[in-house]
Amino acid sequence: VQLQASGGGLVQAGGSLRLSCAATLRTFNSYNMGWFRQAPGKEREFVAVISSSGGVTYYTDSVKDRFTISRDNVKNTVSLQMNSLKPEDTAVYYCAADKAKLRPITTTLTRYDYWGQGTLVTVSS
Numbered sequence: 001v002q003l004q005a006s007g008g009g010l011v012q013a014g015g016s017l018r019l020s021c022a023a024t025l026r027t028f029n030s031y032n033m034g035w036f037r038q039a040p041g042k043e044r045e046f047v048a049v050i051s052s053s054g055g056v057t058y059y060t061d062s063v064k065d066r067f068t069i070s071r072d073n074v075k076n077t078v079s080l081q082m083n084s085l086k087p088e089d090t091a092v093y094y095c096a097a098d099k100a101k102l103r104p105i106t107t108t109l110t111r112y113d114y115w116g117q118g119t120l121v122t123v124s125s
Contacts, residue, residue: 001023001024001025001097001114002023002024002116003021003022003023003024003095003096003097003114003115003116003117004021004022004023004116004117005019005020005021005093005094005095005116005117005118005119006019006020006021006022006119007019007020007119008092008093008119008120008121008122009120009121009122010122010124011085011121011122011123011124012123012124013085013086013087013123013124013125014084014085015085015123016081016082016083016084016085017082017085017121018079018080018081018082019035019079019080019082019093019095019119019121020077020078020079020080021033021035021077021078021079021095021116022075022076022077023076023077023078023095023097023114024076025076025097025114028073028076029052029053029073030052030099030100030101031052031097031098031099031100032049032050032051032052032097032098032100032103032105032106033049033050033052033069033071033078033095033096033097033098034046034047034048034049034050034095034096034097034098034105034106034107034112035047035048035049035069035078035080035093035094035095035096036093036094036096036109037089037091037092037093037094037121038091038092038094038118039088039090039091040091042091044094044109045060046060046107046108046109047059047060047063047067047080047093048060048063048067048069048080049069049098049105049106049107050069050070050071050078050105051100051105052100053073054070054071054073056105057069058105058107060107062088063082063089066082066083066084066085067080067081067082067083068080068081068083069081078095080093080095082121085121085123086123087123087124087125088123089121089123090121090122090123091120091121092118092119092120092121093118093119093120093121094115094116094117094118095115095116096109096112096113096114096115096116097112097113097114097115098111098112098113099113
């Protein structure tokens with residue numbers, strides 16, 4: 001199983017980035033998929049999650065109305081569109097897969113079974 005995150009980079013405040021995560025999961029459409037981030041010196045935190053079908057999404061308050069999570073169950077990818085970026089969004093972003101089996105989406109880090117390697121997003125002021 002492999003989750004490959006990409007799309008990070010350096011952007012000015014107010015700019016946009018789109019992160020992508022390619023998954024080699026045989027039954028990708030049975031996994032809830034999440035994005036987490038870890039800023040320097042801080043713990044990894046939840047950012048967004050999307051249900052296995054794509055019908056349900058949830059965001060942490062600080063990114064609501066700025067970030068959008070989506071998935072393509074044919075291409076086995078999950079994306080995070082990030083707009084109006086702020087310096088406090090600077091972090092390594094990780095995609096993760098929750099072997100949901102019809103469980104509800106979760107923001108709990110320990111519930112996720114597989115993790116990508118992370119991609120660095122740096123927002124300059």
